[in-house]
Amino acid sequence: MIDLEEIIDWQQRGINARVMGLAAEENPLLKLRPVGCKRKMGEWQIKSDAWLFGWTIEDQMRRSCVGYYYQPVGTILRAYPAPNSRGECAT
Numbered sequence: 001m002i003d004l005e006e007i008i009d010w011q012q013r014g015i016n017a018r019v020m021g022l023a024a025e026e027n028p029l030l031k032l033r034p035v036g037c038k039r040k041m042g043e044w045q046i047k048s049d050a051w052l053f054g055w056t057i058e059d060q061m062r063r064s065c066v067g068y069y070y071q072p073v074g075t076i077l078r079a080y081p082a083p084n085s086r087g088e089c090a091t
Contacts, residue, residue, distance in 0.1 A: 002043055007050045014054025018062070027051050 017026065029048040034040040 002046050007046065010047045010050035011054035011057075014051035014056075015058045016054075017051070018055045018058035022055075024052060024055055024059070027055070 014027070027048060029044060029051060032044065034044050
């Protein structure tokens with residue numbers, strides 16, 4: 001069975017892939033799909049879904065141009081401007 005740390009690792013891999021500009025279809029697990037064994041298929045599905053989840057979160061952050069970060073002093077959350085008509089973030 002897969003533990004939580006491994007799931008988080010695959011989510012981070014998906015985030016990193018999106019940061020590097022890879023498409024969702026470039027999930028490396030799609031080429032490694034097991035056949036036959038239900039247990040292996042279940043583990044593969046969890047990893048694949050975790051990768052896609054991480055990729056999707058990063059993609060949505062980039063599309064909406066909304067980011068949040070921690071500031072030790074003052075406001076904790078800061079929203080960035082909405083995208084223009086071409087979907088690009090204003091600077």
